Amino acid sequence: MSKFKSEKVLPRYLAVAVLLTLIGVAVIVKAGYTMTAKKSYWETVANRQKSDSDSVRPNRGNILSCDGQLLASSIPEYKIFMDYQAGGNADTVWVRKRDSIWYADLDSLCRGLNVIFPERSAEEFKARLEEGKHKIMRNGSEGARHWAVWPKRISYNTYCEVKQLPFFNLPSNKGGFHAESFETRRRPFGSLAERTIGDIRSFEGGKDTARFGIELSYDSLLRGKYGIERKQKVLNKVVPFTLTPAVDGTDVVTTIDVGMQDLAEQALIEGLKKWDASMGVTILMEVKTGDIKAIVNMRRAENGQYYERFNDAISYRCEPGSVFKVASFLVALDDGVVDTSYVIHTGCGILNMHGAKMKDHNWHRGGYGDINVARALEVSSNIGVSYVIDHYYGSNPRKYVEGLYRVGIGQDLKLPIVGYLPPKIRMPDTKTSNRALYWSKTTLPWMSIGYETQIAPINTVTFYNAIANNGKMMRPRFVKGFMREGQMIAETQPEVIKEQIAKPSTIKTMQTVLRHVVSQGLGKKAGSHSFQVSGKTGTAQVAKAGGYKTGTTEYWLSFCGYFPSDNPQYTCIVCIKKMGLPASGGLMSGGIFHHISEGVMAKSLKLSVTDARDSTSVLIPSVLKGDNNAAGYVLRQLGVNTSKVSMASVDVKAGKMPDVTGMGARDAVYQLERLGVKVKLSGKGFVARQSIAPGTTLQTGMSCMLELK
Template sequence: MKLVEACLGLAALILVARLVQIQIVEHEHYEWIANNQHTGDYLEKAKRGVILDRNGKPLALNQPCYEIAVHKRLVEDLAKTGERLARVLQRDKSEVLHALDKPSPFVVVGRRVPAEQAHTIQMMRLPGVTITEMSERIYPLNEKLAQVLGFVGIDGKGLSGVEYAFDRYLKGHDGLRVVQRDALGKKVMPVYAATEEEKDGDTLVLTIDRVVQVIAEEELDAAVAKYHAKGGSVVVLNPRSGEILAMASRPGFDANQAPKRAPNAWRIRPITDIFEPGSTFKIVTMMAALADSIKKPNDIVFCENGQYKLFGQTINDPEKHGWLSVRDVLKYSSNIGIAKIAQEVGKRRLFQAARSLGFGNKTGIDLPGEVSGILKNPTEWSRFSVAAIAYGHEVAVTPLQVAMAYAAVANGGKLMKPGIVKEIRTPEGERVFQFRPQKIRTVMNEKTAAVLRDILRQVVESGTGQMARVEGLDVAGKTGTAQKPLQDRPGYSDNKFVASFVGFFPAKQPRLLVFVDLDEPFPVHSGGHVAAPTFRKIVTRLMEVWSPPPV
């Protein structure tokens, strides 16, 4: 009997000791376990920053949407619930039932569900069905500016274009809150504590002008259709500051449907795709010859009546010319004349001039995927290379490189860094970045630039660029027509061309520059007859919006 009493006393003592340990010594530990069973950390998603054009017009916005999910353990009849959800979500019944057949106890059956459908499901009060508010990225311009803007993935992260390049500013920082939850871990009570406040993303204001962008894209579409081209691009910029006002290319895609298109369509072609420029590259030789006083505008060059043999190869001109002045070599776009001038300039000075104008280097624009183009070192040139490069063969450039090189002529000799972002603002309105024009280097003096501007004005007035003339406006520019290199062997195609035109206005004090190229137009293929008229149409429409053009 005494032994039993002793055992009971010992047990009681142990129990008391354990209670003391639990309630006093390990009180905080067990309190944490209890709280953790009924509370949890809840991620409060930050709102992604919006993207606006230079005038505050929306380019990328957030739209509320909903996610529909099913807690299978709380559903009595999965088949019936699946059928009802499929009808509202306008999805195939078998597809929804297949998703519910997965072993997971929690299944998402609808993402990015519109508010109307979510409200209908809410009114149905289906047991085990949850509705969670989300956010969907939308692009009001659809296919317009799509490559530049890019798009976001299902997780809200930027995957291409501006959305990718400036994701760190746009994404913000998610918050963390403590919430009460049920046995399945679902949040059932409002937030009652916050460990970290969310911070919405910054607002991104681009240098793009939405009106200019729409005009550029509409006229590019019309030109691609009219001339049966594979594609093309347009760049509109302020030559003084380097601000990009429009950047368009075809083929394109709808940014709202980006995942349905192959990644090849996402490329920002004016900075990722290279081509042999043809006669627009003649500005390089002309700049070097005039700047170094190798030639004067009124010096004359014999253009061999349209055909010239050099180092075993034949250079042809579209029109036969005898003696031409240096200015007329550019005005009438003589390959022979520019090749002869380049021989006097020499390969090292020609290379240096091309580099100085930005060819062979990235422009530095804040967009992903830019390439440098191809400009080989003179040690790799053949004896014929000086002539070929002078009229835009044996080199490869991007549309933006050509535009920035001509911008240097337009602004008096300064190669500018192109800008795509005008400013970045926090949700509170604090400006964290503001665009300022950035000169990369001076490539020629104002005198040389003025002479070139005058010659380019004559190109449009009475030379190969006459179809770029705009009534009441003093336009300067240059045509380009380049045979495309063969893909399977050395040489050039006889029926595949890239037609281009780059021009600026007013000629004496340029405020806007427009570059146009069309890939494989047919049957008309010259820059003067394909790209120049497209330039004219774009500029004519711009002048209906702006008169005079803005600074």
């Protein structure tokens, strides 16, 4: 065995190691150079590469109203570009021909673009196109690869017009004209229920993203599934072959009623303008099913107009105010601690509650004195409600809060719409470092009248809807079902959250009280002369910028109720937010509620033709003198039994003048001329007088003047 000679081997290893290190460094340097200095060049090369298969985009599903009207649908839009290096840059026959066609057609091309897009002149288009043609790219080549011809998206019809222009009508791989397609959602009814329906945002490359509302919540169904298409070259033509067909998106059928939605929007906007409010919310719910027939969210913009910007109906949690008092008394009545006859001493309208002053809204007029529980709700007495709750639940506030959850006002509705926020009702004896959640002695009385809680309008209307529905609480339903190719493939069923939120007797008692709130309490403005309304008003102060004393005070005004009271069909809540006085939930929100309820009942009123018949009227017609045979024929065709019809006959005696007074002109002329009497008429209507007296002996050539009136 030969001896290992380190003086020869080690230098060789060292040389190999140095060589490999240099190669590694060179690879890293080259990679860095490619990733930085040559980045744009290789991106251009990559863009030129065509895959042998492409994805096929499906059509996005439509969103429909409850009666099948189109609320949202997809239409294609395009951005148009020029690739000035299409067909190559080498000095070939085609490139020279392409350039000659370009300069020959450029002027007519620009004039055509000016006709389609009059906002820009032909000269401006020419300058723009020339700029792109002579642009020097980073790799040193001349001519932009993706030069925008027009900065905005255009419709399909406009795209077809542009594609017919000179030079643009050449194949894209030769002329260079090409387009990017985008899917744009269009709502035929404009901004109607905009935040609930939702929207999608399209990005470069044709990608789209659902943003909010039903579009986002049901995006996986609406989007559909992409297909795969393979391209093969056949006889010098690229022919696409479908490998996997695209599956179009499913249509979503909502519970929204277009007519009711439009009515609610108009009523709310008019009310917001009238009372100079900054924000408003309206929800209309069908009692038996929980279907949301209308949902409106309006905020005032800087230009003074109102738009839907946020889905406040499901996400704006705030102190609900006096509409919460119904939940407080429902707990007390259901627990049996009081009944509606229980008398409360409200005094002069001011009561000391654990060191803080509780006031009724009429304290400056001397208060309500002694009132019972039912009257306390009718006049919305703060003292009446807070005294009962503090007196009977002060030693065990947890029982009261658990009662609120039991009656459903604190229920997490688990809505399918993205953005929903469940109620925040604090629980006593909860360990927390958040001072806003501390439980103090004043928490219970102020919570009982709608403060120190955070509840969105959708929870309030769901609670009142349960009272209207005899205690059965329904989950708000926004979607009725799903359709494909015009056929319903799945339906969502109304869902019961709670079978009974309180004892049936308690519910009946509360229904009576809520009816009295409108008929003889503070909710009179919400009532109607055509049907009975039940509900409750609410007015809450909202502190801004420094608190109630130092800052500006806003008011959250609401009315929540149902109609008609004897057979509830719909539950509705109207909330508005305004700054400064006057501020009245009954007057302002109740007034808007009045317009919505009357409009909804008028639209849903459907009468049979038989309902319009007066039962006291005579249905058998009386027939005047005339041609009885003709009259009988007409009556029989109308289905009238002629045997019961009294038809006046004309007494015609041979050679005598008949009495034709009371007859129509046509019948009178017929009767006289058949007897050989010539007739002259004056006036219009029925025969009032005749110049030849009845019974006169007729002679040849006689003439009779008939006066009609």
